[in-house]
Amino acid sequence: MSERTIERVRIMRSWEWARPVRPVRREVLSATPELEEGQPLLLFVPGFGHGAWAYAEHWLGHAAERGFPAYAVSPRGHGGSGPAPEANLRAYAHDVVQVAAGLPRQAVLVGHGAGALVVAHALARYPARAAVLVAPVLGGWATFGAALRRNPLGTLPAVFGGRLRLSRRQLFSRELPDADARRHAARLGRAARRAQWQLLTGADPEPAVGRPPVLVLGSPDDRVVPSSALTRAARRYGSAPLLFPGMGHDLMLDARWREPIDAILDWLVKHPARDDRG
Amino acid sequence: MPTPTEHGRPDPETTTLARSRDGRPVSDRGDTVCVIGAGASGLTAVKNLAEHGFGVDCYERETGIGGAWNWRHDRSPVYASTHLISSRPFTQFPDFPMPDDWPDYPHHSQLLSYFERYADHFDLRRHIWFGTEVVRVEPVEDDRWDVTTRSTGGYGPERTSRYAAVVIANGHNWSPKLPRYEGLEQFRGEVMHASSYKDPAQLRGKRVLVVGAGNTGCDIAVEAAQQASHCWHSTRRGYWYAPKYVFGRPADQVNDTLLALRVPLRVRQWLYHRTLRLTVGDLTRFGLPKPDHRVYETHPIANSQLVYHVGHGAITPVPDVGRFHAHSVELADGRQIDPEMVVFATGYLPRFEFLDAKILGDDEGVGRPRLWLNAFVPDHPTLAVAGLVQPDSGVFTLSHWQAVLFARLLRLRTTRPERAAAFANRVRAGAGERYSGQVKDSTRHWFEVGHADYLRALERALRDLEGK
Numbered sequence: 001m002s003e004r005t006i007e008r009v010r011i012m013r014s015w016e017w018a019r020p021v022r023p024v025r026r027e028v029l030s031a032t033p034e035l036e037e038g039q040p041l042l043l044f045v046p047g048f049g050h051g052a053w054a055y056a057e058h059w060l061g062h063a064a065e066r067g068f069p070a071y072a073v074s075p076r077g078h079g080g081s082g083p084a085p086e087a088n089l090r091a092y093a094h095d096v097v098q099v100a101a102g103l104p105r106q107a108v109l110v111g112h113g114a115g116a117l118v119v120a121h122a123l124a125r126y127p128a129r130a131a132v133l134v135a136p137v138l139g140g141w142a143t144f145g146a147a148l149r150r151n152p153l154g155t156l157p158a159v160f161g162g163r164l165r166l167s168r169r170q171l172f173s174r175e176l177p178d179a180d181a182r183r184h185a186a187r188l189g190r191a192a193r194r195a196q197w198q199l200l201t202g203a204d205p206e207p208a209v210g211r212p213p214v215l216v217l218g219s220p221d222d223r224v225v226p227s228s229a230l231t232r233a234a235r236r237y238g239s240a241p242l243l244f245p246g247m248g249h250d251l252m253l254d255a256r257w258r259e260p261i262d263a264i265l266d267w268l269v270k271h272p273a274r275d276d277r278g
Numbered sequence: 279m280p281t282p283t284e285h286g287r288p289d290p291e292t293t294t295l296a297r298s299r300d301g302r303p304v305s306d307r308g309d310t311v312c313v314i315g316a317g318a319s320g321l322t323a324v325k326n327l328a329e330h331g332f333g334v335d336c337y338e339r340e341t342g343i344g345g346a347w348n349w350r351h352d353r354s355p356v357y358a359s360t361h362l363i364s365s366r367p368f369t370q371f372p373d374f375p376m377p378d379d380w381p382d383y384p385h386h387s388q389l390l391s392y393f394e395r396y397a398d399h400f401d402l403r404r405h406i407w408f409g410t411e412v413v414r415v416e417p418v419e420d421d422r423w424d425v426t427t428r429s430t431g432g433y434g435p436e437r438t439s440r441y442a443a444v445v446i447a448n449g450h451n452w453s454p455k456l457p458r459y460e461g462l463e464q465f466r467g468e469v470m471h472a473s474s475y476k477d478p479a480q481l482r483g484k485r486v487l488v489v490g491a492g493n494t495g496c497d498i499a500v501e502a503a504q505q506a507s508h509c510w511h512s513t514r515r516g517y518w519y520a521p522k523y524v525f526g527r528p529a530d531q532v533n534d535t536l537l538a539l540r541v542p543l544r545v546r547q548w549l550y551h552r553t554l555r556l557t558v559g560d561l562t563r564f565g566l567p568k569p570d571h572r573v574y575e576t577h578p579i580a581n582s583q584l585v586y587h588v589g590h591g592a593i594t595p596v597p598d599v600g601r602f603h604a605h606s607v608e609l610a611d612g613r614q615i616d617p618e619m620v621v622f623a624t625g626y627l628p629r630f631e632f633l634d635a636k637i638l639g640d641d642e643g644v645g646r647p648r649l650w651l652n653a654f655v656p657d658h659p660t661l662a663v664a665g666l667v668q669p670d671s672g673v674f675t676l677s678h679w680q681a682v683l684f685a686r687l688l689r690l691r692t693t694r695p696e697r698a699a700a701f702a703n704r705v706r707a708g709a710g711e712r713y714s715g716q717v718k719d720s721t722r723h724w725f726e727v728g729h730a731d732y733l734r735a736l737e738r739a740l741r742d743l744e745g746k
Contacts, residue, residue, distance in 0.1 A: 009682075009737070009740050009744075010737075011372075011733050011734075011737040012730070012733055012737060013372075014534050014537050015538045016367065017367040017531065017534050018532070018534040018535040019535070020366065020367045020378070020531070021378065022378075094375075094378070098375060098378055101374050101375055101399065102377065103399070104398065105398075105401070106399060106400060125372070125373060125375075127329060127373050127400075209373050210329050
């Protein structure tokens with residue numbers, strides 16, 4: 001077992017105790033294997049604008065076929081969950097932890113895009129079995145700069161509380177049939193204003209509890225997350241990113257969706273649940 | 279899910295390496311840690327020790343988890359209507375929240391289902407030996423411990439296993455504390471301790487005297503007000519009866535807003551007094567004695583209904599009991615009342631009958647260990663007591679962090695022994711430290727802690743232990 005860097009544990013959370021997040025109706029989609037094989041259980045968290053539907057398209061079913069019980073949650077204000085125009089990142093992380101704690105076993109949290117940031121926050125409040133960050137948008141000014149450069153018209157309105165708009169060409173590779181791309185893009189919603197701002201101004205996630213192993217993966221051709229950001233995110237968790245060239249930002253919807261999910265499941269099979277379990 | 283019978287049972291035949299002092303075989307469990315009790319504190323100890331990579335054997339005398347919160351257990355103090363006193367955010371384990379659509383103050387049966395889910399979610403049952411009680415815990419060389427167990431009720435042979443460390447989580451709300459009164463033996467009415475109070479039907483149509491103004495005493499008085507033909511409520515002193523809700527929010531959440539703003543104690547007390555004055559009003563007008571202390575100086579009572587029923591005349595507040603006669607009770611002020619039934623809600627005392635009292639620094643054997651952070655034992659670095667706290671909020675958050683701190687301490691004993699040694703010095707120097715403001719001297723406040731003071735002290739201890 002290797003000692004990681006000393007992390008400052010936070011015990012006092014007076015504000016969170018004094019102001020608990022309000023409950024909301026949460027959409028959870030799932031696909032479970034016909035035969036329970038004791039494989040790790042996965043909880044997928046979509047990025048801003050996406051809902052659980054993004055995973056229901058391919059990944060949930062595929063994971064279940066390979067024997068992994070798979071669930072996807074729509075954070076409040078997304079997909080089929082209740083509306084929450086005033087939500088912040090804390091509320092999204094709360095939704096993830098609530099669903100995770102309601103599952104029968106310790107879950108592996110898989111977050112995509114800004115959902116990876118939500119997962120990073122959730123990891124400080126729930127001892128996940130492992131975590132997977134897919135094309136993670138962990139916030140910060142560098143991400144903002146990249147977004148502004150690549151998609152100024154979609155990014156600028158968000159600064160003033162408008163919707164953060166991603167173009168089809170950012171989300172999907174050209175391999176994906178246009179009809180599919182159009183269909184997915186039409187389903188995109190938006191995250192709450194405050195949550196969008198928190199991508200820039202929010203506090204860094206606190207250290208994860210229970211020291212879960214973390215996998216980072218993405219595409220070098222992602223037009224939302226530059227590969228430097230992928231490397232940075234992976235380094236934060238002491239590893240290197242797993243790369244899938246030629247894919248767009250939405251790895252779970254793109255034409256070659258099968259490769260990343262297979263890589264995640266293989267990693268879960270090979271990787272021990274915790275480096276020092278005994 | 280694997281069950282305890284399938285693997286790993288400490289088995290003297292295969293692993294015996296040593297003998298106990300009196301020559302019995304001891305099965306050596308290596309680095310495994312022993313946890314005594316599978317109640318809330320025991321469960322979180324098992325979970326956090328396992329999470330830190332330790333093997334864990336947990337012994338539970340009952341056949342289920344939940345300890346005090348499992349109403350099926352004969353030592354459980356809960357009664358049919360028991361609800362939480364602290365609201366959800368203060369009561370749940372910090373890394374396993376209760377469902378957010380549960381009420382602010384869940385019922386005890388919900389709490390039990392929460393613990394069941396906690397145990398299932400983290401697969402804790404595979405570490406627990408049910409129906410097994412701990413008979414003796416004895417220190418042996420190298421800071422290790424011989425733990426002798428047998429089937430609950432004394433059946434079957436005793437077996438001894440040697441552990442690297444022990445967490446005592448046997449609870450402190452099961453051994454009733456009964457005050458002595460002159461003439462109590464002659465009293466012809468029914469006498470019971472609140473521990474055997476289960477259902478308001480027990481009170482129906484009777485003239486009931488409830489002694490004690492803890493949260494249990496107040497709950498029972500309120501139920502007696504609705505069920506009994508008359509209810510007297512005897513208290514030693516005047517108390518502050520805090521409503522469960524102020525300004526439409528759970529009172530503890532309002533209180534913690536002030537804590538989050540770092541409002542000093544004196545100001546908080548003043549605000550609290552003002553708020554109670556404006557909402558509950560002047561208690562002496564109801565015939566209740568004036569509190570002889572400021573709020574936060576006794577364990578908080580959260581009961582919105584007591585004063586209401588006093589106002590209905592259904593509860594008659596009376597002073598302390600002076601003595602008992604065959605058919606009446608004489609009060610401290612000389613008044614005579616004639617209850618048919620007396621319920622003593624006079625609390626509980628901790629008991630560690632399997633352990634030499636001196637080990638916990640309780641030289642007089644009264645049940646008050648001398649510990650640091652209410653958990654760590656001077657000169658016994660591999661022994662900890664979990665959940666021996668009476669906070670002004672939920673216990674489980676505190677137990678969780680005690681377990682985390684202990685697990686990290688045990689890990690550092692091998693990786694950074696000098697840090698563990700520094701911690702041991704800290705334990706020795708700090709034993710007996712208190713983590714609350716001034717409190718009234720009473721057995722009731724032996725383990726009283728302010729949750730913010732206590733958790734801050736624990737946070738400091740954790741950072742000192744692991745700091746750069």
